[in-house]
Amino acid sequence: MTLLQRLRDLTRSEDDLVADELRSEASRSGCEPVAEGADREVITVRGTVRSVTHRPSTKVPALVAELYDGTEAVDLVWLGRREITGVEPGRHLRATGRLCRRRGGATIYNPAYEILPTS
Incomplete structure (x- = not known):
C-alpha cells in the first residue's frame, strides 16, 4: 500500500469504510451488487x-427489512x-429472489434468506 493510499484511507469516513467492507464480503461470497441488478x-x-x-394491513401484513x-x-x-426470528438490525443476511425496481427503489418479495454469522 502506497503512502498516498494510506492518506486517502485516513481521510475517508466510517460509512465509506463500512460500505467498502460490505462490497468486498459480497463479492468474495459470489453475491451480486444491488446497484447492478436489473429489474x-x-x-x-x-x-x-x-x-x-x-407494515400492518387489513388485507396482508408485511415484514420489511x-x-x-x-x-x-x-x-x-x-x-x-x-x-422473523433473527431478522433484526445489525444482522448479516444473504437473500435470493426476483429484484423489482419501482419508483427508484429496489425490492425483493418473499426472498429465500440465510442469516450469516457476524464477522
Whole structure:
C-alpha cells in the first residue's frame, strides 16, 4: 500500500469504510451488487440489515427489512409475516429472489434468506 493510499484511507469516513467492507464480503461470497441488478432479474445479495418494520394491513401484513450491501439498499419484503426470528438490525443476511425496481427503489418479495454469522 502506497503512502498516498494510506492518506486517502485516513481521510475517508466510517460509512465509506463500512460500505467498502460490505462490497468486498459480497463479492468474495459470489453475491451480486444491488446497484447492478436489473429489474425482474433473480439475484443473490448479501449485506447488513439496517432497519426492520412491520407494515400492518387489513388485507396482508408485511415484514420489511432494509438490507444494505455497500452499493444500494434493497427492501426485503415478506408478505403475511409479522416477524422473523433473527431478522433484526445489525444482522448479516444473504437473500435470493426476483429484484423489482419501482419508483427508484429496489425490492425483493418473499426472498429465500440465510442469516450469516457476524464477522
